[in-house]
Amino acid sequence: MKYTIAIDQSTSATKVMLFDEKESLQAGVSVEHKQYYPAPGWVEHDPMEILRNLDAAFREIIFISKVNPSDVSSVAITNQRETVVVWHAETGEPVYNAVVWQCQRGAEICNELREKGHDAMVRSKTGLFLDPYFSASKVKWILDKVPGARESANKGLLRMGTMDSWLIWNLTDKTVHATDYTNASRTLLFNIHTLDWDDELLKLFSIPRSMMPEVRPCDVVFAETDLNSLLPKSIPIAGVMGDSHGALAGQMCFEAGLGKATYGTGSSVMVNIGLEPLEAPAGLVTSVGFAAMGEVYYAFEGNIHCTGDTIQWLCNDLGLLSSPSESESLATSISDNHGVYFVPAFAGLGAPWWNNEARALICGMDRGTDKRHIVRAALEAIAYQIKDLVNVMSEESGLSVYELRVDGGAVRNNFLMQFQADILNVPVSRCSIKEASAFGAVLMNALALGRRKSFDALNVLRTGESIIVPTMSVQERNKLYTGWKKAVTLINPS
Numbered sequence: 001m002k003y004t005i006a007i008d009q010s011t012s013a014t015k016v017m018l019f020d021e022k023e024s025l026q027a028g029v030s031v032e033h034k035q036y037y038p039a040p041g042w043v044e045h046d047p048m049e050i051l052r053n054l055d056a057a058f059r060e061i062i063f064i065s066k067v068n069p070s071d072v073s074s075v076a077i078t079n080q081r082e083t084v085v086v087w088h089a090e091t092g093e094p095v096y097n098a099v100v101w102q103c104q105r106g107a108e109i110c111n112e113l114r115e116k117g118h119d120a121m122v123r124s125k126t127g128l129f130l131d132p133y134f135s136a137s138k139v140k141w142i143l144d145k146v147p148g149a150r151e152s153a154n155k156g157l158l159r160m161g162t163m164d165s166w167l168i169w170n171l172t173d174k175t176v177h178a179t180d181y182t183n184a185s186r187t188l189l190f191n192i193h194t195l196d197w198d199d200e201l202l203k204l205f206s207i208p209r210s211m212m213p214e215v216r217p218c219d220v221v222f223a224e225t226d227l228n229s230l231l232p233k234s235i236p237i238a239g240v241m242g243d244s245h246g247a248l249a250g251q252m253c254f255e256a257g258l259g260k261a262t263y264g265t266g267s268s269v270m271v272n273i274g275l276e277p278l279e280a281p282a283g284l285v286t287s288v289g290f291a292a293m294g295e296v297y298y299a300f301e302g303n304i305h306c307t308g309d310t311i312q313w314l315c316n317d318l319g320l321l322s323s324p325s326e327s328e329s330l331a332t333s334i335s336d337n338h339g340v341y342f343v344p345a346f347a348g349l350g351a352p353w354w355n356n357e358a359r360a361l362i363c364g365m366d367r368g369t370d371k372r373h374i375v376r377a378a379l380e381a382i383a384y385q386i387k388d389l390v391n392v393m394s395e396e397s398g399l400s401v402y403e404l405r406v407d408g409g410a411v412r413n414n415f416l417m418q419f420q421a422d423i424l425n426v427p428v429s430r431c432s433i434k435e436a437s438a439f440g441a442v443l444m445n446a447l448a449l450g451r452r453k454s455f456d457a458l459n460v461l462r463t464g465e466s467i468i469v470p471t472m473s474v475q476e477r478n479k480l481y482t483g484w485k486k487a488v489t490l491i492n493p494s
Contacts, residue, residue, distance in 0.1 A: 001020055001021060001071060002020075002021055002071055002072075002073040003018050003019065003020055003021075003026070003067055003071055003072050003073060004018075004019045004020075004023075004072075004073065004074045004075070004076055004442055004445055005017070005018060005019075005058070005061065005072055005074070005075050005076070005227075006018075006019055006075075006076045006077075006078070006435075006438040006439075006441055006442050006445075007054065007075065007076070007077045007078070007079075007167065007438075008078050008079070008243065008246075008435065008437055008438045008441075009050065009054075009077070009078070009079040009080060009163045009164070009167060010079075010080055010243065011080045011083070011100065011101070011102070012032055012033070012035070013030045013031060013032040013033065013053075014030070014031045014033065014050060014053040014054050014057050015028060015029070015030045015057070015435075015438070016028065016029050016030075016054070016057035016058060016060075016061045017029075017061070017435060017438050018061055018065050018067065019438075019439075019442045021451065022461075023439070023442050023443065023446055023451075023452075023461055025434055025435060025438075025439070026065060027061060027064055027065040028061070028435070029057050029060045029061050029064065030057070031053040031054075031056055031057045031060075032053075033045055033046065033049050033050055033053055034046065034049065035100075036097060039105070041103070041104035041105070041107075042103050042104070042105050043099075043100040043102045043103040044097035044098060044099060044100060044103070045083070045097060045098040045100055046097055046098070047085045047087075047094045047097065047098045047166055048094065050098070050163075050166075051167075051170055054167065055228055055230075058227050058228070058230050059230065062230065069230060069231045069232060070231070070232050070233075072227075072231055072235060073235055073449075074235050074236050074237070074238055074239075074445055074449055075171070075225060075227070075235065075236070075237045075238070075445075076237075076238065076239035076240070076438070076441035076442045076444065076445040077164050077167060077168070077237065077239070077240045077241075077441060078164075078240075078241055078242065078243050078246040078437045078438055078440065078441040079162065079163040079164045079167070079183070079242060079243060080100075080101060080163055080242075080243060081101060081162065081182075081183060081186045081242040081243060081244065082101035082133060082134050082135050082138075082162065082186050082187070083098055083099065083100045083101045083135075083162060083163050084098065084099055084135040084138045084139055084160060084161070084162055084187075085098045085160065085161060085162075085163070085165075085166045086139060086142045086143070086146075086149065086153075086158055086159070086160045086211070087158065087159055087160075087166070087169075088152070088157060088158060088159075089156075089157055089158065089159050090157065092169070092170065092174045095142065095146050095148075095149050095152070095158065096142050096146050096149070098163070098166070099138040099141070099142065101133060102133075103132065103138065104132050105132065105137075105138070105141050106132035106136075106137025106138050106140070106141055107132045107137075109132070109137040109140055109141065109205075110130040110131055110132050110137050113130050113204065114130045118130065118204060121200070122188060122201065122204070123279075124279075125191045125192070125193065125198055125200070125201060126185070126188055126189075126190060126191065126192060126198075126201070127185070127192050127277060127279075127280060127285055127286030127287055127298075128186070128188055128285050128286075128287070129285070130188070134186055134187060134188040135162060135186065135187040135188060135189070136187055136188035136189050136201070136205045136207070137188070137205065139160050139205065139207055139211075140205045140206055140207065143206065143207065144206075153207075153208050153210075153211055154208060156208065156210040158208075158210075158211050159177055159211055159213070160207070160211045160212065160213075161177065161179055161213050162179060162183045162184075162186070162187070162242075164179055164180065164183050164240050164242075165177060165178065165179045165183075165213045168222055168223055168237060168240070171223070171225040171227065171228070171237060172223040172224070172225055172237075175223070176222065176223035177213045177214060178213050178214045178215070178216055178222050178223065178240075179213040179214075179215055179216070179240070180215070180216055180217065180218050180222075180240040180241055180242075180291065181195065181215060181216070181217060181218065181288040181290075181291040181296060182218060182241045182242040182245035182287065182288050182289070182290060182291070183240075183241070183242045184197075184213075184215045184288075185287045185288040186242060186287060188201065188205070189201045189202060189205065189207065189212070190215070192277045192286065192287070192288060192298070193277060195215070195296065196215065197209060197212045197215070216240075217291035217292060217294075217296075218239065218240060218241045218245075218249075218290050218291050218292050218441075218444040219238075219239065219291070219292040219293065219444040219445075219447040219448045220238065220448050221236045221237070221238045221448055221449070222236075222237045222238060222240055223236070223237045224236055224237065225237055236448075236449065238444070238445045238448035238449055239441045239442060239443070239444035239445030239446070239447075239448055240441065240444070241290060241440060241441055241444060243437040244262075244268055244270055244301065244437070245270075245287070245288070245289060245290050245299075245440065246436065246437035246438065246439070246440030246441050247260055247262060247270075247407065247436040247437045247440060248260055248270050248272065248289055248290060248299060248440065249290050249292075249439075249440030249441075249443055249444065250433055250435075250436035250437060250438070250439035250440030250443065251405040251407065251431075251433065251436055251440075252405070252443075252455075252458060252459050252461075252462050253270075253271075253272045253289075253405060254272070254297075254455040254458070254459070255272060256272050256273055256274030256275075256297075256399055257271075257272065257399045257400060257401055257402050257403075258271070258272050258401075258402070258403055258405065259271030259272065259390065259393070259401050259403075259404055259405070260404070260405045260406065260407065260436075261386050261404055261405075261406050261407075261408075262406075262407050262408045262436075263307055263308055263382070263406065263407070263408030263409065263410035263411060264307070264308055264408050264409070264410075265306075265307070265308050265309045265312075266303060266304050266305050266306060266307055266308075266309065266350070267303070267304040267307040267308075267382070267385065267386060267408075268301065268302075268303050268304075269301065269302050269303075269304070269386060269389045269390065269393070270289065270299045270300070270301045271299060271300050271301075271390070271393045271394075271399075271401055272289050272297055272298075272299055273286075273289075273298050273299060273300055273393075273399060274297065274298065274399070275295060275296065275297060275298070276298065277298045278298065278300075278396065279396070280300050280301075280396065281300075281352060281392045281393070281395075281396045282352070282354070283302065283350075283351045283352045283353070283354040284300050284301065284302040284351055284352060284389070284392065284393065284396075285300070285301050285302075286298055286299070286300060286301075287299055287301055290440075290444070292444060292447055292455075293447065293454070293455065300393045300396070302350075302351035302352060302389040302392075302393070303350055303351055304350045304351060304385045304386070304389065305344075305345075305346070305347045305348065305349070305350040306344040306345070306346050306347065306350075306360075307344075307381075307382040307385060307386075307410070308324075308382075308408070308409065308410050309344075309346070310342070310344040310346075310378045310381065310382070311324045311327055311378060311379070311410075312324065313344075313346070314327070314374070314375060314378055320371045320374065320375060321375065324409075324410075324413075325412075325413075327375050327378070327379055327413065327415075328379075328413050328414060328415045328416070330371065330372045330375045330376065331372070331375055331376040331379050331415045331416075332415050333372055334372045334373065334376060337364075337373055337376050337377050337380060337480075338364075338366075338368065338369060338373045339364040339366075339483070340362065340363070340364045340365055340369055340373040340374060340376070340377045341361075341362070341363050341364050341377055341380075341381070341483055341484055341486075341487035342360075342361070342362050342374065342377035342378045342380075342381045343358075343360060343361045343362075343363075343381065343487050343488055343490075343491060344360050344378065344381055345358040345359055345360045345361065345491055346359070346360045349488070349491070349492055351388075351389055351392075352388055352389060352392045353388075353488070353492050355491075355492045355494075358491040358492050359491060360491075361487065361490055361491050362374060362377065363487050363490060364483070364487070376415075379413065379415060379416045379419065380419055380423075380480075380484075381484075382410065382416060382420075383416060383419045383420040383423050383424075384423065384481070384484040386404075386420060386424070387420075387423050387424050387481065390404070390424060401424075401426055402426055402427075403426055403427050403428075403429055404420070404421075404424060404426055404427075404428050404429065405428075405429045405431070406420075406428055406429065406430050407433065407436050411430050417430060417468045418468055418471075420468075421468045421469060421470045421471075422470045422471060422472035422477060423472070423477060423480065423481060424470070425470045425472075425477060426470065427467050427468065427469050427470070428467070428468040429465055429466075429467055429468075430465070430466050430467075430468065431462055431463070431464050431465040431466070432463060432464030432465075433462070443458050443461075446458070
């Protein structure tokens, strides 16, 4: 048996997993790294600590799995997107800590560029909007603020990259500087139409092209590594993609019209829109979904602020629930929401509304309202918000989303999943995939190395699937969704 090691370099930890030749997860370890907050709104990681943790995780996975190192045949990588490192090409030393995707230090840079009228050009080329969330302003900040960095960059002595590039560079003894299309598409420097770094964008952010990694599809061999001498011989690094894109592939959304929703504290919705980089609706973005089998597939993506966090609020702050799992039994103990709607805009309304001033609302209550109605309305609100995003994505692309594939803790709530299928009027597919992002990278690895020859050969790996089909009448669906839209209007009149 040969094994693939999958690295998932997440925001909080370095996770290393072992998959067998059937792409089945056999073991996993996780090593957390420190979060640095040097100023309000700033977030950093120590890239050297991450390398040390990666090496420790490699050794631990071999130890706990008892796999012979000679049986490890390849490495796949998925990673937190937008987080960026700048380092010296000759020494490999970072010039500064990794600046994390959450970091807001680039806000002033983005605001200035927006005020100068560059937003439309940036959006047309990248599918994104000017925001410090993405990598470019972070790199510009490092070059502008770290002593000597700008001069070194102009001399061609520095390199930059998202975390996949940083890991590949160090796993190949500082010889290979590369990234994949998905990570590149989240930097604000990559033209998703030409599939190359864009000179106008590089100039806009004052970043020399010499700093940039080579960009490749997800399903190719990037380099070879012996995992810092842990293995007796070098093996290929193959299958690289950003984590949300890994989940899209891991959920096997290989066809236009297939989408995935991740239910966490908030929710991420990504829909495959096919081979054309369509302009996203306001508040959403267009990215490379994945690049495989000689084609580039694009995706719309949107993020919702509060979904699972609403249920936590009911538990921890209001005391209406003893645990999140209790929400299902309370919701199903009544026949309907009794006209109660809950708009969980605790941190404003996210996509597709984008009203940061909006605040949460519970409406439609009368003297017969009790906690069951409020809990049910909170669960329904999760599904309504997903529907809001899917509707906008479908209308803009002209595609009908014909199945939503779901992951995250809340998918265990049967009431929520049935209501999600009902309000969308499409089947919701819930399967047993664990570590969807890493699994997606492993699927790209399988294509790159010939273990699998096609998307069809990957689709057969989707096991343990349960399909929740819609059963609600058109009249009931329209009535409920109209009520939701009226509730949103109360806090978002425009």
